[in-house]
Structure formats: C-alpha cells, structure tokens
Amino acid sequence: MDLLSTYQLVMQQLVNGLSVGGIYGLASVGYALIYSVLGFSNFVHGEFSMVGAYAALLTLVMLKLPFPASVGVGVLISGLVAVGVERLAYRPLRMKNASGLYFFVAAMGMSIFLQNFALILFGANYNPFPEVLPSTTLRLGTLSFGTADMLIFAISMVAVVILQGILHYTRIGRAIRAAAYDRDAASVLGINMNQICFIIFFLTGILAGLSGIFRGIKYTVYPTMGIIVIKAWICAILGGLGSVSGALAGGLVLGVAETLIAGFLSTSYRDVFAFVLLIAVLLFRPAGLFGKFVEEKA
DSSP states (O other): OOHHHHHHHHHHHHHHHHHHHHHHHHHHHHHHHHHHHHOSOOTTHHHHHHHHHHHHHHHHHTSOOOHHHHHHHHHHHHHHHHHHHIIIIIHHHHHTTOOHHHHHHHHHHHHHHHHHHHHHHHTTOOBOOOSOSOOOEEEETTEEEEHHHHHHHHHHHHHHHHHHHHHHHSHHHHHHHHHHHOHHHHHHTTOOHHHHHHHHHHHHHHHHHHHHHHHHHHSOBOTTGGGHHHHHHHHHHHHOTTOHHHHHHHHHHHHHHHHHHHHHTOGGGHHHHHHHHHHHHHHHOTTTTTOOOOSOOO
C-alpha cells in the first residue's frame, strides 16, 4: 500500500470512527457526571442504554410510532428507569452514608437484574432496527460519509452541548456543579441532594438511552448490550473522571482509535486495544487527559 492510499484509508477510518465515538461519548458523559457528584462507578449505566434501545424499538415496530416519537419514548423510559434505580438502590445507601463498596455492589446487582429481566422478556435474540435513518452516502473527494453516521455524530454532539448548557447556565446546573465540588457544603447551603440526584440520573438516563438507540440502529439490540458501560468507564478515565468534556473527548478518541485498529489490523483487536489504552492511561496519566487528580478510580 503506497503512502497516498494509506493516508486515504486513515482519513476514511477517522470519518467512520466519529459516529462510534459519539455513541461512546454519550454513554461516558453520563457515567462521568454521576461519578463527579456521587463518587462511585455506576456500572448499571449500560443497562439504561439497553432499556432505551428496547423501548424505542418496541414502540417503533409494535405501536408504529414515527421514529422521532419512538426515540422520545425510549429516552424518557430510560431516564425514568435510571431515576427508579437511584431511588430504590442508591438513595437508601446515601441516607446511611454507606461506603463506595456498597454502591458498587448495588450497581452490579441492579445491572444483573435488568439484564436477566430483559432476557426473560425478549429472549437472547439480536433484534435489528428497521431502516430509520437515510442509508445514502455523501462523497467528498476520496472520502465517503454515511448519512446515518453523520446524523448520529451530530445528534450526539448536540445532546452533549445541551447538557453542558444546562450545567453552566441554569440554576440547577450550578447546584449540580456545587454538589460535585463538595456535597456536604452544598447540603449545608440548602441544596437538596435528593432533587440533585433525581435530575442527574434522569439526564444521564436520557443520554444513555440515546446512546443505546444509536447502537441499536448501527448494530443491533440485545439484552446484554449494556456491556458498553465498560467502554464508557474507559472513556471516562481516559478523559478524566469527573470531567464531562473529558469523557466526551475520551469517547471520540476511543471510537476513532478502535476504528483505525479494525481497519488496519482486525476487529478482534479492538477490545484488546481499549484495555491496553486504559492501562497506559492509569500508568502514565492517572488523572486522564482533562481531569483533576483523584485518589479513587473505582
């Protein structure tokens, strides 16, 4: 392969990786936001994406709703399920000032419960979405842009920008950032942590649901698709735990890197590379690309 062909292949893989990176970014942003406020790894976060994907698929296929409406139903249900998990599993622990280990165990328990509940309801089948996004391809010189991939990337970026706007330019967003800085001080100043947690889990559930819908469109829907939480975890650490913008950057970096690995080597090396990248970050820059130093990463 000559130099020009190699350059064209690299550029094409970069373009292809943006939609994957956008999906990772949506999942990891929510994961990082919960970590920044509550200080634990919410490993049930991936199941929120599974719930959103199934809800959107069922309303689209069975109820014949238009695609935008089915997306709205999907993200609403994933947000409500996230709120329910916070209320049932995390709030009692938070009221007792339980250690992070108890939150971790509760998260794993809820993850297993939701996975098995989906298996009972839908079986272990892989369920593809109907063709809901344009399958046309745009060309710019030697580069091909899939319309669906471009829409997934664009919507993902808009969703994260809206979240950043909420966090920086609204009263509740300032309260969330205050709680992320110091929960005890925020409570003393009159910030209602129950309300903050409700809003955080609802917002992150929406983002996770949107991520799951896009994964279902790009690939397929199945009960264990919540395993993406591992990639969200890697992206959040890569960008810097507690940093929303860092989590997005980590998602884009990992998505593009995996696409390059798949294009030049093999798809079987993608997950290996993701964990090698995680180990390298923990060894050489444990605070991540944009994060601040924290003592605990899990």
